[in-house]
Amino acid sequence: SHWLHRWSNPKCNGKLPPGAMGFPIIGETVDFLKPCGFNDIPTFVKKRMIRYGLLFRTNIFGSKTVVSTDPDVINQIFRQENTSFGLGYPDILVKVFGKDNLFLKEVFIHKYLQKITMQIIGSEGLKQTMIGNMDKATRGHFRSKASQGSFNVRKEVENLIVAYMTPKLITLIKVLKSRGEAIQVMKDVPSMRKESREKQEDFLNTMLEELEKEGSIFDQGSATNLIFLLAFVAREGTSSCTALAVKFISKDPKVLAELKREHKAIVDNRKYKKAGVSWEEYTHNMIFTNMVINESLRLSNTTPLLFRKALHDVEIKGYTIPASWIVAVAPSAVHYDPTNYENPFEFNPWRWEGKEMTRGSKTFMAFGSGVRLCVGAEFARLQMAIFLHHLVAYYDFSVVQDSEITRSPFLQFTKDLLINISQSPTK
Numbered sequence: 001s002h003w004l005h006r007w008s009n010p011k012c013n014g015k016l017p018p019g020a021m022g023f024p025i026i027g028e029t030v031d032f033l034k035p036c037g038f039n040d041i042p043t044f045v046k047k048r049m050i051r052y053g054l055l056f057r058t059n060i061f062g063s064k065t066v067v068s069t070d071p072d073v074i075n076q077i078f079r080q081e082n083t084s085f086g087l088g089y090p091d092i093l094v095k096v097f098g099k100d101n102l103f104l105k106e107v108f109i110h111k112y113l114q115k116i117t118m119q120i121i122g123s124e125g126l127k128q129t130m131i132g133n134m135d136k137a138t139r140g141h142f143r144s145k146a147s148q149g150s151f152n153v154r155k156e157v158e159n160l161i162v163a164y165m166t167p168k169l170i171t172l173i174k175v176l177k178s179r180g181e182a183i184q185v186m187k188d189v190p191s192m193r194k195e196s197r198e199k200q201e202d203f204l205n206t207m208l209e210e211l212e213k214e215g216s217i218f219d220q221g222s223a224t225n226l227i228f229l230l231a232f233v234a235r236e237g238t239s240s241c242t243a244l245a246v247k248f249i250s251k252d253p254k255v256l257a258e259l260k261r262e263h264k265a266i267v268d269n270r271k272y273k274k275a276g277v278s279w280e281e282y283t284h285n286m287i288f289t290n291m292v293i294n295e296s297l298r299l300s301n302t303t304p305l306l307f308r309k310a311l312h313d314v315e316i317k318g319y320t321i322p323a324s325w326i327v328a329v330a331p332s333a334v335h336y337d338p339t340n341y342e343n344p345f346e347f348n349p350w351r352w353e354g355k356e357m358t359r360g361s362k363t364f365m366a367f368g369s370g371v372r373l374c375v376g377a378e379f380a381r382l383q384m385a386i387f388l389h390h391l392v393a394y395y396d397f398s399v400v401q402d403s404e405i406t407r408s409p410f411l412q413f414t415k416d417l418l419i420n421i422s423q424s425p426t427k
């Protein structure tokens with residue numbers, strides 16, 4: 001009973017946020033994993049917000065955790081990155097996802113990630129080569145799909161990303177079929193390349209250069225894992241958000257009409273009608289498209305919680321977060337808060353009119369915020385913009401099979417979202 005008392009009342013050098021630590025060992029993990037509807041804050045978070053307020057303590061995945069749904073506190077957490085808070089995931093996740101996974105370790109890998117990815121998915125890389133590859137691949141895929149009947153939007157985006165991303169990740173591989181296969185191939189290739197001194201312009205090459213540096217934080221296992229993880233994140237996050245954007249647009253004729261107007265104008269103003277999307281068009285002529293993308297990202301909330309770890313005892317709003325506790329941030333609570341967004345569950349791209357859209361803010365954190373802002377954010381936005389461009393400028397589309405979406409707490413499509421496209425008669 002002494003142990004149970006200690007479990008429920010953890011030690012703290014101040015006042016802990018209100019909350020409960022749940023059952024011994026499993027804490028409140030079962031409740032955390034309970035599914036909820038798409039237009040909802042995860043049930044676990046919602047119930048506790050009502051009971052305890054915007055900041056509460058719990059135990060999930062075997063770790064003592066403070067969850068924050070308060071935009072001020074979240075902002076403070078992001079601003080104190082590396083001073084009071086570091087990257088930190090519950091130990092069990094670290095065990096499950098592999099000891100080589102640098103994402104889950106308490107190392108500040110952002111500067112390495114930026115360096116490794118900048119050449120290919122940083123603004124320059126996107127502008128110089130990626131935009132052309134994306135446009136060509138998307139145009140080709142749409143052309144072949146138009147004659148094949150309906151297709152699954154999410155799967156198609158995944159295929160597209162594999163088509164133009166894989167050669168950039170690791171030039172020798174065309175398609176990564178399974179995680180096991182990919183890991184094995186990636187384990188072999190670095191040593192082969194190292195021996196042959198072959199030089200390729202891809203992530204792997206940058207990784208090999210990093211590996212060779214004295215005191216490098218990478219070893220072969222973590223480098224391999226990182227490349228695989230980048231491929232996975234690029235495919236999964238982006239495909240769900242694109243599918244959701246298509247779902248929202250299909251239900252809103254006003255949004256579709258405005259999008260069509262914007263993209264047809266882009267095509268009409270092109271000197272060479274067969275030219276692909278240019279960087280200039282993407283950055284200057286897709287204002288409404290970017291509003292649609294932001295609104296889709298806001299409603300998607302693909303990341304249920306962002307995890308950090310308190311590096312020392314931290315005082316916040318009269319409470320103490322003890323050193324080494326996990327701090328979890330819930331973006332959906334901020335994105336669905338009516339004080340931040342009027343009628344928060346309504347898909348309304350016009351709410352972004354005149355607002356800054358690409359950087360994270362206190363009320364918009366689809367790509368995180370602060371120094372750890374998603375390194376693939378610009379890539380994801382560009383991919384969605386090009387997909388929407390081809391879909392609405394050259395084709396008419398209809399949903400053949402809709403899909404319910406649930407959160408458990410990750411986004412789940414209950415069915416494939418199938419659409420049919422046909423060449424637009426005005427083009």
Ligand code: HEM
Nearest residue numbers: 110233234237238241303306366367368372374375376380
């Ligand atoms: C719509 C698609 C995407 C969404 C919603 C998304 C969301 C996020 C979020 C919320 C974070 C912050 C995590 C945190 O603060 O702990 C993040 C980080 C990250 N994302 Fe994305 N992401 C997307 C696409 C991508 C793509 C396409 C790539 C790579 C090609 C990518 C690579 C990364 C990496 C490497 C980080 C870690 C950054 C760091 O910790 O320094 N993401 N992403």
